[in-house]
Amino acid sequence: MPEFDLIRRLQNAICIQPDQDAATCVVGIGDDGAVLDVPEGKQLVVCTDTLVSGIHFPVATRPAAIGHKALAVNLSDLAAMGAKPAWFFMALTIPSEDQKWLDSFARGMAELAQQSLVLLAGGDVTTGPLSITVTALGLVDVGCALQRSGAVVGDLVVISGRPGAAAHALNQLSKGQVPQTGDLAALEYPVARLKLGQSLRGIASACIDISDGLAADFGHILRQSGVGAEIQLADLPCPDSMSILSDPQRWSLQLAGGDDYELCFTLPSTRAHELAGLSESSGVELTVIGTIGQQRELVFRTKDGSRFKPEKLGFRHFDTTEETTP
Amino acid sequence: MPEFDLIRRLQNAICIQPDQDAATCVVGIGDDGAVLDVPEGKQLVVCTDTLVSGIHFPVATRPAAIGHKALAVNLSDLAAMGAKPAWFFMALTIPSEDQKWLDSFARGMAELAQQSLVLLAGGDVTTGPLSITVTALGLVDVGCALQRSGAVVGDLVVISGRPGAAAHALNQLSKGQVPQTGDLAALEYPVARLKLGQSLRGIASACIDISDGLAADFGHILRQSGVGAEIQLADLPCPDSMSILSDPQRWSLQLAGGDDYELCFTLPSTRAHELAGLSESSGVELTVIGTIGQQRELVFRTKDGSRFKPEKLGFRHFDTTEETTP
Numbered sequence: 001m002p003e004f005d006l007i008r009r010l011q012n013a014i015c016i017q018p019d020q021d022a023a024t025c026v027v028g029i030g031d032d033g034a035v036l037d038v039p040e041g042k043q044l045v046v047c048t049d050t051l052v053s054g055i056h057f058p059v060a061t062r063p064a065a066i067g068h069k070a071l072a073v074n075l076s077d078l079a080a081m082g083a084k085p086a087w088f089f090m091a092l093t094i095p096s097e098d099q100k101w102l103d104s105f106a107r108g109m110a111e112l113a114q115q116s117l118v119l120l121a122g123g124d125v126t127t128g129p130l131s132i133t134v135t136a137l138g139l140v141d142v143g144c145a146l147q148r149s150g151a152v153v154g155d156l157v158v159i160s161g162r163p164g165a166a167a168h169a170l171n172q173l174s175k176g177q178v179p180q181t182g183d184l185a186a187l188e189y190p191v192a193r194l195k196l197g198q199s200l201r202g203i204a205s206a207c208i209d210i211s212d213g214l215a216a217d218f219g220h221i222l223r224q225s226g227v228g229a230e231i232q233l234a235d236l237p238c239p240d241s242m243s244i245l246s247d248p249q250r251w252s253l254q255l256a257g258g259d260d261y262e263l264c265f266t267l268p269s270t271r272a273h274e275l276a277g278l279s280e281s282s283g284v285e286l287t288v289i290g291t292i293g294q295q296r297e298l299v300f301r302t303k304d305g306s307r308f309k310p311e312k313l314g315f316r317h318f319d320t321t322e323e324t325t326p
Numbered sequence: 327m328p329e330f331d332l333i334r335r336l337q338n339a340i341c342i343q344p345d346q347d348a349a350t351c352v353v354g355i356g357d358d359g360a361v362l363d364v365p366e367g368k369q370l371v372v373c374t375d376t377l378v379s380g381i382h383f384p385v386a387t388r389p390a391a392i393g394h395k396a397l398a399v400n401l402s403d404l405a406a407m408g409a410k411p412a413w414f415f416m417a418l419t420i421p422s423e424d425q426k427w428l429d430s431f432a433r434g435m436a437e438l439a440q441q442s443l444v445l446l447a448g449g450d451v452t453t454g455p456l457s458i459t460v461t462a463l464g465l466v467d468v469g470c471a472l473q474r475s476g477a478v479v480g481d482l483v484v485i486s487g488r489p490g491a492a493a494h495a496l497n498q499l500s501k502g503q504v505p506q507t508g509d510l511a512a513l514e515y516p517v518a519r520l521k522l523g524q525s526l527r528g529i530a531s532a533c534i535d536i537s538d539g540l541a542a543d544f545g546h547i548l549r550q551s552g553v554g555a556e557i558q559l560a561d562l563p564c565p566d567s568m569s570i571l572s573d574p575q576r577w578s579l580q581l582a583g584g585d586d587y588e589l590c591f592t593l594p595s596t597r598a599h600e601l602a603g604l605s606e607s608s609g610v611e612l613t614v615i616g617t618i619g620q621q622r623e624l625v626f627r628t629k630d631g632s633r634f635k636p637e638k639l640g641f642r643h644f645d646t647t648e649e650t651t652p
Contacts, residue, residue, distance in 0.1 A: 032403040032533075033372055034371070035370070036372060043363055044363075045359045046362060048450050052419055080359075090374075091459040093378055121372065122374060128378035131457060133417040140361070142363075148357050
């Protein structure tokens with residue numbers, strides 16, 4: 001089956017009625033490129049992320065979960081920018097044409113695409129070791145994209161959801177243990193906080209998704225904003241399943257495990273009263289975990305006031321040198 | 327070195343002053359996504375293509391050539407749509423952090439990016455078997471993108487350049503022979519016909535790049551336009567180096583070898599007189615090689631009027647069934 005037909009087959013599997021509000025795909029799959037209309041008054045937000053088998057997901061991962069996750073990690077980046085997803089492009093490299101695998105992969109991706117009203121507008125299928133690169137395109141009103149650089153001293157640090165579940169599940173799998181269903185779902189079927197990200201436009205001063213771990217990713221906000229922060233570990237919300245772990249074990253997974261698709265954002269303290277409404281409208285738990293300070297370092301403080309330092313700061317490729325907080 | 331720094335390093339290496347006419351990159355590398363301004367009156371054209379080591383280029387290929395080619399194959403798709411390149415995103419998967427390799431790879435990509443005035447606006451670097459996915463974004467005036475579906479009966483079939491050199495070089499390499507410099511350059515440093523593609527807007531009735539081979543790719547134009555064509559093999563321009571081959575050997579490489587980044591387009595016969603000017607302004611040889619006909623098949627005709635059928639129709643992944651002309 002020619003690559004062209006594979007893409008078409010995936011498109012049929014991932015066929016959705018794009019959101020009426022979303023921009024139009026004038027020319028889609030089947031030409032050298034897609035032609036897209038970006039509506040007036042909108043800016044384009046573009047993210048790209050690759051998942052490699054054995055690196056970003058265990059080799060034994062079910063194809064539907066791989067399809068879901070390849071799209072979800074990119075939608076999470078759009079969420080962190082406050083963008084509304086519009087289209088995506090998928091470059092799929094597979095060792096052989098396994099129709100059952102492909103159907104399952106496409107189903108996993110299609111379900112998420114439909115939920116998120118994002119249209120597969122093109123792609124490429126090649127032979128090689130399994131990996132998937134998705135490039136996702138979203139839209140924001142001009143000048144309204146969330147960025148990493150706007151945090152100021154006195155801002156509150158807020159986290160969505162309860163980070164750590166995915167890293168906990170992966171940790172258990174690596175030890176031959178069976179993770180709880182919720183933790184496995186966090187690992188295999190992460191949910192991008194799209195509604196929350198869009199609600200944060202004009203409210204959050206900075207925002208990031210914490211896919212590489214809270215410590216490393218929040219560090220980007222601090223570096224790019226030229227500030228520091230103190231995080232109260234007692235306030236860091238914990239998945240129920242992780243209560244069996246010791247505090248240091250739990251914190252290490254929560255701060256540096258990675259594969260959490262939660263948003264971490266900063267908020268002027270004068271707007272703290274809006275958090276309850278934001279949480280309700282976006283359907284996500286929101287917790288204040290710290291404050292932005294002047295001193296350019298990231299401090300994790302335990303209940304008794306002492307500092308906690310995670311062994312590593314987050315998921316990093318080629319991390320030969322110890323990454324240090326800002 | 328964290329992935330973030332790698333991307334930044336590549337960006338610095340690939341740093342260009344974007345074209346003043348091109349749209350602006352409001353937020354670039356270093357956030358969850360890039361924020362891009364698409365100017366009013368323009369449509370976005372998006373292409374994505376993956377190169378996998380050992381599949382799309384020989385394992386021993388020099389990194390600079392890989393960097394060049396990964397971008398060039400995508401620019402060629404933009405050319406076929408008549409689009410002007412604006413930005414690109416690169417997902418690079420590398421087995422290990424080899425600084426020398428990376429510098430050379432970046433240099434190859436940077437030189438082409440600078441020539442083509444296209445800006446690296448984001449990317450992802452991961453560990454894994456070597457592969458590169460580039461997603462290229464270009465701009466066209468609204469409604470002016472070239473497509474595959476507009477060929478009509480009586481149109482002339484035109485080819486740019488002289489297809490076959492890349493396939494000839496690869497063929498020689500696979501036999502342990504040393505290709506001529508020009509042929510090796512065609513394989514390793516293909517040139518996207520960007521100027522030509524942009525000049526063809528409003529002139530060509532259909533256009534495609536023939537990266538998968540003339541027979542297979544031109545077949546897409548015929549299928550999508552609902553027409554057929556007769557190609558005169560005596561008119562197919564041949565690289566000088568290939569004159570040592572027998573006609574059938576040569577034609578097979580020229581029609582089905584692939585890795586040619588030439589454009590094949592159709593043109594109303596009333597506009598044939600414009601070809602000389604188009605060729606001069608775009609600096610590319612243009613040759614009429616056939617005519618669009620009613621009968622929905624693609625016929626390659628030799629000098630004596632008999633039919634020639636290439637053994638295979640082009641470079642296809644997972645091509646388990648014989649692909650047939652339309």
